Amino acid sequence: xxxxxxxxxxxxxxxxxxxxxxxxLTRNIVYAAFALxxxxxxxxxxxxxxxxxxxxxVQVLIYGGAVVIVALFSLMLTRIQDxxxxxxxxxxxxxxxxxxxxxxxxxxxxxxxNVRTVERQSVGLDxxxxxxxxxxxxxxxxxxxVLLVALIGSIVLVRASGGRD
Amino acid sequence: MIELAHxxxxxxxxxxxxxxxxLARRSAVMILMSIELMLNAVNINLIGFAAFVDFGEAQRxxxxxxxxxxxxxxxxxxxxxxxxxxxxxRNRSSVNVDGIDRMKW
Numbered sequence: 606x607x608x609x610x611x612x613x614x615x616x617x618x619x620x621x622x623x624x625x626x627x628x629x630l631t632r633n634i635v636y637a638a639f640a641l642x643x644x645x646x647x648x649x650x651x652x653x654x655x656x657x658x659x660x661x662x663v664q665v666l667i668y669g670g671a672v673v674i675v676a677l678f679s680l681m682l683t684r685i686q687d688x689x690x691x692x693x694x695x696x697x698x699x700x701x702x703x704x705x706x707x708x709x710x711x712x713x714x715x716x717x718x719n720v721r722t723v724e725r726q727s728v729g730l731d732x733x734x735x736x737x738x739x740x741x742x743x744x745x746x747x748x749x750x751v752l753l754v755a756l757i758g759s760i761v762l763v764r765a766s767g768g769r770d
Numbered sequence: 771m772i773e774l775a776h777x778x779x780x781x782x783x784x785x786x787x788x789x790x791x792x793l794a795r796r797s798a799v800m801i802l803m804s805i806e807l808m809l810n811a812v813n814i815n816l817i818g819f820a821a822f823v824d825f826g827e828a829q830r831x832x833x834x835x836x837x838x839x840x841x842x843x844x845x846x847x848x849x850x851x852x853x854x855x856x857x858x859x860r861n862r863s864s865v866n867v868d869g870i871d872r873m874k875w
Binding site: 606607608610611614618621622625626628629634637638641644645648651652654655656657658660663664667668671672675676679680696697699700701704705706707708711712715716720721722723725726727728732733735736737740741744745748749750751754755756758759760762763 | 788823850
């Protein structure tokens with residue numbers, strides 16, 4: 606039976622998969638970046654359907670806002686024409702077989718495993734925040750440190766180093 | 771009615787697509803985008819289990835917390851990897867990963 610939530614889920618799943626196929630199949634790398642954006646917004650829709658509204662917000666902000674923009678910027682800092690010349694690997698049929706095999710294996714595993722499920726539900730934002738800042742406070746701080754180190758590291762890496770490039 | 775299997779199969783399909791991208795593409799930026807797809811597949815799987823499995827409240831919020839960590843690490847990884855790609859482009863005027871074999875033994 607198709608309930609409204611299932612129809613919305615199929616819509617989000619279609620967006621996710623269409624975007625993903627766009628990323629891996631298109632020749633133009635700018636189109637690929639926009640297909641990635643569509644796919645990631647579809648994932649935000651899936652988060653919403655799982656009642657994880659905070660994660661949907663984070664997904665749109667970080668992936669939709671930051672990640673795709675950074676990817677586009679890096680394309681513009683280099684020359685896009687060079688990317689367009691790059692075709693796929695000669696061995697792409699092998700890659701397709703591997704991907705389909707992994708998908709078949711995962712699907713077989715999913716369909717044969719019995720998980721005791723309940724009607725979908727989620728914790729509120731307050732409970733999640735409490736967990737994040739009590740039980741997982743130290744990993745959270747470490748993650749922020751990792752982000753800081755990575756960002757400073759990337760600035761140092763791309764900085765023009767006085768003509769000695 | 772959405773069921774857990776729907777979410778899991780979507781995650782599996784997204785993961786397989788990302789895997790194909792990683793294996794078949796030759797541009798480093800394209801490979802990076804495919805890795806992002808695979809990370810998002812993992813996130814979909816995590817939120818599916820957090821929403822559907824008969825867990826207590828602590829485990830449910832743990833599923834969401836884990837996704838926050840994955841998104842954080844993915845952002846850090848993307849920033850670093852794009853910096854490395856830019857650097858590589860300046861040195862070699864190419865982002866073809868087949869050509870980058872200087873450290874190959």
